[in-house]
Amino acid sequence: MRTPKPGLPTREQIVHAPKVLLHDHLDGGLRPGTVVDIALATGYDGLPETDPDKLGAWFREAADSGSLERYLETFAHTCAVMQTREALTRVAAECAEDLAADGVVYAEVRYAPEQHLEGGLTLQEVVEAVNDGFREGEHRARAAGNRIRVGALLTAMRHAARSQEIAELANDYRDSGVVGFDIAGAEAGYPPTRHLDAFDYLKRENNHFTIHAGEGFGLPSIWQALQWCGADRLGHGVRIIDDITQGPDGQVTLGRLASYVRDKRVPLEMCPSSNLQTGVAASYAEHPIGLLRRLHFRVTVNTDNRLMSGTSMSAEFAHLVDAFDYTLDDMQWFTVNAMKSAFIPFDERLAMINEVIKPGYAELKAEWLFAPGGALPHLASGSVLEAG
Template sequence: MYSAEFSTGVSADAAADVDIDFRSLPKVSLHDHLDGGLRPATIIELAADVGHELPSTDPVALDQWFRESADSGSLVRYLETFEHTVAVMQTKEALFRVAKEFVEDLADDGVVYGEVRWAPEQHLSRGLTLDEAVEAVQAGLDAGVEAVAATGRPIQVGQLITAMRHADRGQEIAELALRHRDKGAVGFDIAGAEDGFPPSRFKDAFTYLAEHQFPVTIHAGEAAGVDSIVDALVSGRALRLGHGVRIAEDIQVDFAPAGDAGGEQQSPEAPGSGEGLAMVTLGRVAAWVRDRGIPLECSPSSNLQTGATAPFGEGIENHPFDLLYQTGFKVTINVDNRLMSGVTLSDEYELLVEVFDYDLDDLLEITLNAAEAAFLPLEEREALVEYITEGFQGRA
């Protein structure tokens, strides 16, 4: 068990006290889905090419439809919006274009290193093979990096090859990832409906990846709780946890409002409910994740939309991000799906500053968490850390 005291005060006026150009900060994006980051205008054009019917053919209206549909509090409903984006990503040309624009949009948001996750098995309805799909996306990513470089901005991008949890292609997709490990693929993931489809379904595939020293991140602790996280660590040998916010269910909070020496025991939502001090005690699983520095790929807005933070209360102020950050977890900031959540990484940085009164030093520490968690060789991670640190210092 681990116990510590931390401040629970939040400031609604923090943004007025901090002058930060969020977009100019060098950032790392670890959890960003390719099929969740399309431009509405691109979706409309690609849909016309393949005869796919959309809710709207007006870019503004379509953008609004995605946001409203995703903002339901249900992961299942949230995932339904992908039917339209995946439908228009079934050809080499479409995958190339979406990947290229994805990189350009990352760079416009100040991202200098990004890992793009997507499931090739979902993009075969028009005759592509798994390898052809991966090659098309990689060509688009490379073209995007080249286009960004031509403007004088650095960016590096890698693919996270993803298997769908409800399917039975784990071994096949793991082998696909390894075939492309020196050609753009940097890691493996499983995604889709978390509850009811545990990582143990892919245990043999995860063993195969471990035998070949290929890194794994797993969606866990979003739609399911601590047991899902344990399975990701044990069956999946996960080096990072996709979202992972429900690890906070294994944290006990004793909340004492300011001026109340006695205090009273509260559920985890207490840290966002007012100002004061709290004593937190980590359970065995939470302590394991914290003590071993297993990174959490948190996506604040998405976590709220999908209901991942519902056990801790309503509203972004009850997101356990600050509890996890203050108690030493390796939290990182991500967007999950820019189209569905209607956010950029810069927006998420600004949101956390507004809600939790973070300053530039806090943002740097969280960004370095992400840089150190990147699926890169040590020397490249060290160079990335140095580049980001210098970039933040230049804006202090």
Template sequence: MKPSDMQIKAAPKVLLHDHLDGGVRPSTLIELAAEVGHQLPEGTQDDPVALEEWFVTSADSGSLERYLDTFAHTLAVMQTLPALTRVARECVEDLAEDGVVYAEIRWAPELHVANGNELEEVIEAVQAGFDEGMATVAANGRKIVVRQLLTAMRQAARATEIADLAVAWRDRGVAGFDIAGPEKGFPPSRFLAAFEHLAAENMRFTIHAGEGFGLPSIWEAVHPCGCDRLGHGVRIVDDITVEEGEAPKLGSLAAYVRDRRIPLELCPRSNVQTGAAKSIAEHPIGLLYDLGFRVTINTDNRLMSRTSMTAEMAGIVEAFGWGLPELQRLTTNAMKSAFIPYDERVDLIHEIKDAYAALAES
């Protein structure tokens, strides 16, 4: 049975792939831009609706590289410690309003030091915002757990330094490590030393792979680098042969990813914008779910994609006819794949199951 809009909105959600600088409120962006003298696109300086429309239109190009260009504006206003704390706090508040009960928010400290801030300072500022946001949500009678994922940029050379910081902050709000940026020409194996260090320190990490580039990107993330999750990973479908009247055939890489239960951090709306999928209805999430991959659903960049977890869930419900059981499975998949301790994951999974059971009876 198709869930109602109210049920989808109320459903508990787990978010593993969301960028802090991709989820700034348009109104906040306008205020922060005025404070630092940053010039926003013409006609958007005083109009949050127009600014949001500019981001969505600019990101809706079918190119990952052009999609990434839009971040010049959000990054420009996130170069002070108070701005970082504010954006982080509002991120938590917005996610809680959307029904998210657990989130790992990724961001690249190295992109927020233009004003001379130290890496430790910007991490502390973001954590302060997350702590404030979680406290505000709790004071309003709700619960959300938010952790940081520290990202290194694959076109730069600071991965080992960021990995060291992830380890140093593991008990202070950081759950893991990530690399992001243009995939083509910047293979994850460039940072093999960083990944080996993380593994030696028993630190979990995800790698952006299989979004802007194909199977070689996924293979490197999985094998020499040993990632715990695939950031996107949508192009794993290129290793699956589907012929009419026959069962889908998995290539060796697709079979390995499925059989090892390596989670896929799929972001349907973003994948359509960057050309990784033609439409939501044609997104590989349906096929991958049916074949038993550990599929999760995510927002990627809420501003650029004008999206939320509620919107992402509603989109796949409409496209694939899924109901609450499928949404619960996606949510449980994500919680199983989170980078927090097992007992904490189990407690949240029980709460999620209870909430879905109550929704099914409503």
């Protein structure tokens, strides 16, 4: 059990704080029990474990193994049980429920429709099943006293050749629960420039898209995503740290690409636990998010794959609180950054910030301030919070 330092948020406060999630994979966040249930119902016999607890542990250990083949195998199992309308709707509904129970008030959850066609569904049927699941999950969350809004991001796979088709699909459903487009998959050997037609199409349609870049390949991937493709956000983007140098005297110098990313307020969808699994950093305390936050890049905190990383938004923030002594002010800064960067209309983002996020944090701070022995070191100033 984590023992918080005086003045830092407790686990309960972290859970209750309103949070915004921009980078979460639907096929990476299933409940282990759901994987087992659907496998039994559909006759899928490839699971390494059929006990939910053991299966959950297997997913986490496989993701931590250091073997890319074993890591990718985890998604083979989750996608295998997401091939029917009923399964997709159930998984999406449970995703929304689980996020809402963890204090997430807005989420953008991504998935690749092309990976869910083996049971005979069409691309359109996949999207409609997932959208129905998200709406059902939102309804169940409200019934449980939680509030969440979930938007879908349709993902195309970098190694495949369906990005134009998926981009058009995202545009077709942009008023029906789909808020944007993404590409994912191995960066090395599959640059985003292979999908320029899809990005050009989305730009002509005034649609939003993010690109997985700067996780496994580095600065060229980030540069291409921004300058050739025109990405609105960077999925991970953590390797921007390679364009930042720190001298022996502690002085920090930004290269031209890092300066551009910071100056243009390009949102970075960072996923600390996932990055540790892929070797970006050896510990949370060494993760680049600490320096990038100090330098006021537009950093956001995300989960990536909740099942494989055994994580949640609250767990991610708890790790960062432990590593960097982040306060509720810092949590609010990250959360406002994320809400500013969401792919929904400006007035709706502003309403979420002013009517949900800021009041939620103000209530937590007030409770803490007036609790016995719970004086805060300081209250948030607007100038600090609005610097995201």
